[in-house]
Structures are given as C-alpha cells and as structure tokens.
Amino acid sequence: MRRVKHAARAVSLSVVLLCIAGTMAAGTALKYRCATGNYDGRQYRDLCYSDIVPLLGTEQLTGGRLPFFDRCAPSSNNCDEYPVLTMYVMRTTAWISGHRTASFYYTNALVLTAFAGATAVGLWLLAGRRALWFALAPTLLIYGTINWDLVAVALATLALVTFASRRDGWTGVLLGLGAAAKFYPVLLVIPLFLQGIQDREPDRSVRVLWWTVGTWAIVNLPFAVAAPGAWFEFFRFNSGRVADFDSLWYIACRHVDAACLSTGTINAWSLILFIAAAGFLLLLKSRRDPDFPRWTLGFPLLASFLLFNKVYSPQYSLWLLPWFALVVPRWTWFAAFEAADVAVFVTRFRYFFPVYVAGGSLTPEERSFELAVLVRAAVLICCLVIWVRSDAPTLVLGARGWRPLGAAGRVPA
Numbered sequence: 231m232r233r234v235k236h237a238a239r240a241v242s243l244s245v246v247l248l249c250i251a252g253t254m255a256a257g258t259a260l261k262y263r264c265a266t267g268n269y270d271g272r273q274y275r276d277l278c279y280s281d282i283v284p285l286l287g288t289e290q291l292t293g294g295r296l297p298f299f300d301r302c303a304p305s306s307n308n309c310d311e312y313p314v315l316t317m318y319v320m321r322t323t324a325w326i327s328g329h330r331t332a333s334f335y336y337t338n339a340l341v342l343t344a345f346a347g348a349t350a351v352g353l354w355l356l357a358g359r360r361a362l363w364f365a366l367a368p369t370l371l372i373y374g375t376i377n378w379d380l381v382a383v384a385l386a387t388l389a390l391v392t393f394a395s396r397r398d399g400w401t402g403v404l405l406g407l408g409a410a411a412k413f414y415p416v417l418l419v420i421p422l423f424l425q426g427i428q429d430r431e432p433d434r435s436v437r438v439l440w441w442t443v444g445t446w447a448i449v450n451l452p453f454a455v456a457a458p459g460a461w462f463e464f465f466r467f468n469s470g471r472v473a474d475f476d477s478l479w480y481i482a483c484r485h486v487d488a489a490c491l492s493t494g495t496i497n498a499w500s501l502i503l504f505i506a507a508a509g510f511l512l513l514l515k516s517r518r519d520p521d522f523p524r525w526t527l528g529f530p531l532l533a534s535f536l537l538f539n540k541v542y543s544p545q546y547s548l549w550l551l552p553w554f555a556l557v558v559p560r561w562t563w564f565a566a567f568e569a570a571d572v573a574v575f576v577t578r579f580r581y582f583f584p585v586y587v588a589g590g591s592l593t594p595e596e597r598s599f600e601l602a603v604l605v606r607a608a609v610l611i612c613c614l615v616i617w618v619r620s621d622a623p624t625l626v627l628g629a630r631g632w633r634p635l636g637a638a639g640r641v642p643a
Contacts, residue, residue, distance in 0.1 A: 241362060258339045258375055264279060269283075286331055342375055345381050352388045390556075406443070419442050422438050471541055476542040478537065503538040504538045504539070529558075550567075571606055578602075
C-alpha cells in the first residue's frame with residue numbers, strides 16, 4: 231500500500247474551514263422554511279425538519295427554567311431527555327436568542343458550525359486533506375443542524391488528536407465531556423485503552439480511563455445529587471424507547487413478527503448482537519493483522535452499534551464521518567455510504583413519515599424508505615469488511631512532529 235506524501239498532497243486548513251462554512255451555511259439554508267416553527271407539513275415536503283425548532287418549547291426553554299434543577303411543567307412531551315452538557319448548550323442558546331424560535335435555530339446553527347469547524351481542524355491535524363471528506367459530506371449538510379450531535383462529534387475527534395499528541399489527560403477530559411453530551415464517545419475509551427496496552431504503555435490506558443470517568447462524574451454529579459429523578463430521565467427515556475423507523479429492528483419486526491417490538495426484548499438483543507459483532511470483527515482483524523493499530527476499532531464499534539441498536543436517529547450518521555476519513559481506504563465506499571444516507575433522508579421525510587403520521591398504509595413508493603435503510607446497512611457492512619481486509623491507515627502525525635499513533639500509525643491514500 232502506498233504511503234501518503236503529505237507535502238505533495240497538502241490542503242490548507244483555511245480551505246477545509248471554508249468548506250465547512252459553506253456546507254453548514256447550505257444546510258442552514260435548507261432548513262430556512264422551517265426555522266420559525268408552525269410545522270404544517272412543510273417540514274416533510276420541503277425536507278427542512280429540525281429537532282432544534284420544536285425542542286425550544288418541548289424542553290421548556292422559553293422561560294428561565296434551569297434544566298434538571300427546576301421541575302418541568304406537566305406536559306405530554308418528554309422534558310430534560312438529553313444529557314447534561316447538551317441540555318445546557320440548549321439552555322445557553324435559548325438565553326442568547328431571546329427565546330424566539332427562529333433566533334434559537336440560527337443561534338444553534340452558528341454554535342454547531344463552530345463545533346463542525348473544531349471537528350474539521352482535528353481531522354486536518356490527523357488526516358490532512360481527508361478532512362475534506364467531512365467538510366463536504368452531504369450528511370453534514372442535511373443533519374448538521376437537525377440536532378446537537380456535532381457537540382459530541384467534535385469532542386470525540388479532538389480526543390483522538392490529544393491522544394495522538396500524548397496528552398492523555400486531555401483525551402480523557404474530552405471523552406468525558408463528549409459522554410456528557412452524548413452516549414457514544416464512551417465507546418471510544420475501549421480502542422484507546424487497548425491502544426495503550428498494545429503499545430506496552432498501560433499507564434496511558436489507565437490515565438485515559440480515569441480522566442474520562444472523572445470528567446463525566448464532575449459534570450453529572452451535581453445534577454444527579456440535586457435532582458436524581460430529572461437527571462435519570464435520559465436513561466429512562468432511552469431504555470423505554472421503541473424501535474426507531476430508521477433501525478433494522480423496526481423493519482424486521484414490522485415484516486416478520488410485530489411481537490418482537492417488545493422494548494425489553496430489543497434492548498437485550500441489541501446489546502448481545504452489538505457485543506458479538508464487535509468481538510467478531512476484532513477477531514477477524516486480529517487474525518489478518520495481529521499488529522493492527524487498536525485505535526482503529528473505533529470505526530467498527532460505532533458501526534456495529536448503529537447497525538444493531540434499536541434507534542438510528544438520522545443525525546447519528548454524523549458519528550461515523552470522522553472515522554470514514556481516518557480508516558476507510560477508498561473514497562468510493564464513503565461516497566456509497568453518503569448516497570445511501572441521502573436516500574434515507576429523502577425517503578424518510580418525503581415519503582414515509584407523512585403517511586405514517588396520517589395513519590395510512592404504506593404504498594410501494596413509501597416502501598422506498600425501507601429499501602434505502604437496508605441499502606445503507608448493506609453499504610456499512612461492506613465498509614466493515616473493507617476495514618477488516620485493508621492495511622492500517624497512515625496518519626499525518628509524523629509531519630507534525632508527533633509519534634505515530636499506534637503500532638503502525640499509518641491514513642489511506
């Protein structure tokens with residue numbers, strides 16, 4: 231496999247950030263017609279739906295209420311259902327925007343653009359020009375301002391940068407903050423812990439673990455002690471969620487046996503299948519390349535989680551974008567995933583969801599949504615096969631005076 235000649239293939243950071251600004255601006259413009267709320271079907275027809283708009287009201291952020299500390303008023307909607315850090319990003323932007331719906335959306339769009347920029351900087355430091363994969367991704371355009379996932383994506387990506395530069399304490403802090411914003415950064419502790427063991431530096435593994443746990447605890451403990459019921463709502467809400475439309479569980483149960491939609495059953499089997507898939511992929515990769523850099527396990531861990539989890543919210547694809555740039559060898563597979571993800575987006579909102587809300591039966595046209603979900607899953611499985619079969623990636627770290635990340639420390643050409 232060819233080594234990357236970074237000097238000949240360099241892309242300036244300013245170009246990457248300009249692309250981020252353009253992509254996020256286009257995504258914000260896409261949702262322009264929905265920014266004021268008053269959803270009347272346009273959110274599906276014009277493909278402009280964003281969780282941010284209704285959550286100003288449903289999370290009861292239009293007044294001075296402090297999430298978790300102040301009780302939610304009785305409502306049919308869930309309240310305080312997000313992790314602590316995300317809830318207080320929402321609370322802060324609500325104050326800045328003056329509690330006006332459109333201002334709330336645009337304020338969050340600016341904040342999320344900053345987090346997208348931070349992610350791009352991290353990828354540029356790690357993977358050079360491959361940061362453009364993230365900066366120009368259609369997934370970033372359509373989902374960047376649909377929810378607050380970019381907060382966790384940025385923190386998780388910067389954690390990889392600090393790990394590469396051997397700032398293990400900061401790695402743990404960033405992963406802990408990421409976990410306080412969204413669950414998934416917790417999973418990344420596993421590959422970084424294993425990387426330290428592989429490098430015969432177990433002290434690094436321990437530092438990352440303890441700083442992650444400690445940071446998460448420092449952020450969450452005041453809320454867990456002062457308002458345990460409200461703080462636990464995130465866990466209660468997610469454990470009680472039924473299979474999401476975008477999940478393989480929903481499609482399988484709908485066509486095979488509706489009884490399998492039992493939440494408890496799906497929770498148990500989701501965990502079992504996720505662990506089994508991740509373990510199987512680790513076994514296959516280890517047999518092919520015993521010395522592969524363990525940090526690259528982040529990609530199969532996240533992909534397996536999304537494949538077998540009962541919820542694959544549209545914006546969850548953002549979690550994978552940095553990892554495509556870091557470990558997938560060819561841009562064609564990334565392009566295939568992006569095409570499938572856009573197909574899911576269009577068919578979900580344009581065809582499937584309006585019929586579901588109306589209570590009608592699905593027509594062949596609406597079934598295109600299910601087909602798009604299955605195609606995306608198939609592409610993701612193919613990418614996992616490619617990960618198993620490909621050589622370790624080549625990162626740009628040497629050009630920055632850092633020690634290679636992992637046993638090989640090699641991003642694909």
